[in-house]
Amino acid sequence: MLSCRESPAAVGDVRRGEELFREHGCASCHGREGLGDGPAARGTAMRPRNFADRTAYRNGSTPDAIARTIRDGIRGAGGGMPAFAHIPSTERAALASFIVSRQQRQKAADVVTITGARIAPPIGNRTITAGFLTLHNRGADTALVAANCGDVKQLELHQMESSGGMMRMKMVERIPLPAGQEVRLHSGGLHLMLIGLKRRIAEGDVLVVRLRFADGSTSDVRMPVRKGEEE
Numbered sequence: 738m739l740s741c742r743e744s745p746a747a748v749g750d751v752r753r754g755e756e757l758f759r760e761h762g763c764a765s766c767h768g769r770e771g772l773g774d775g776p777a778a779r780g781t782a783m784r785p786r787n788f789a790d791r792t793a794y795r796n797g798s799t800p801d802a803i804a805r806t807i808r809d810g811i812r813g814a815g816g817g818m819p820a821f822a823h824i825p826s827t828e829r830a831a832l833a834s835f836i837v838s839r840q841q842r843q844k845a846a847d848v849v850t851i852t853g854a855r856i857a858p859p860i861g862n863r864t865i866t867a868g869f870l871t872l873h874n875r876g877a878d879t880a881l882v883a884a885n886c887g888d889v890k891q892l893e894l895h896q897m898e899s900s901g902g903m904m905r906m907k908m909v910e911r912i913p914l915p916a917g918q919e920v921r922l923h924s925g926g927l928h929l930m931l932i933g934l935k936r937r938i939a940e941g942d943v944l945v946v947r948l949r950f951a952d953g954s955t956s957d958v959r960m961p962v963r964k965g966e967e968e
């Protein structure tokens with residue numbers, strides 16, 4: 738995907754924008770790096786935008802659109818972005834340059850490498866099983882947001898957690914993949930849940946699972962059916 742920006746922002750603008758981002762308190766909600774994880778955002782239902790994820794902007798991700806959003810804020814259902822009409826337009830433009838500089842240039846699918854993918858052989862006649870893999874993110878922060886496979890009715894992202902001494906699974910919306918880090922999906926932790934296998938699978942079979950990342954890019958992963966060391 739190419740972005741057409743007629744006048745690439747000057748480096749000075751980006752640096753000024755970064756200062757203003759702190760001075761005007763944007764970082765308190767959006768986080769210093771603009772990843773949507775500032776201290777004011779913690780513990781609330783409000784989700785400030787992660788600027789790296791270009792698909793997440795409701796009002797456009799270009800410098801002009803962003804400068805307008807800063808002026809007008811976002812109101813209505815799910816809103817929570819205050820309007821900053823009092824900020825001079827030159828400063829709003831610098832803020833927009835900084836925010837655009839945070840947008841991820843590389844597709845997540847190209848920078849996340851996958852190893853150790855496998856699907857646990859289903860037990861008996863069950864049509865449900867789990868999938869595991871390790872994701873190494875060599876790019877900017879992203880997240881695994883969905884998975885699907887033609888041989889499975891429903892594929893969910895799950896997390897095991899203990900509550901009251903019992904281990905139980907719960908569905909998660911996304912699995913964060915922080916920059917430079919390795920996230921391991923494994924038995925007893927995060928995993929892919931394959932619900933409703935459309936055909937019988939056994940050790941030696943391979944399923945192709947499509948992973949979708951926060952920026953909308955996808956990766957097709959060959960997942961052999963085999964037991965792990967822990968089984």
Ligand code: HEC
Binds near residue numbers: 765795
């Ligand atoms: C009180 C917390 C808070 C502060 C302070 C804040 N924001 Fe936001 N911002 C949000 C939330 C929440 C959203 C997501 C709104 C939504 O989805 O309706 C958002 C969204 C945005 C967006 C994305 C708009 C879109 O099209 O989706 C931009 C750009 C933005 N903020 C810039 C800024 C800038 C620049 C500042 C500082 C001048 C700032 N924000 C300060 C909470 C905040």
Ligand SMILES: [Cu+2]
Binds near residue numbers: 867
């Ligand atoms: Cu599960």
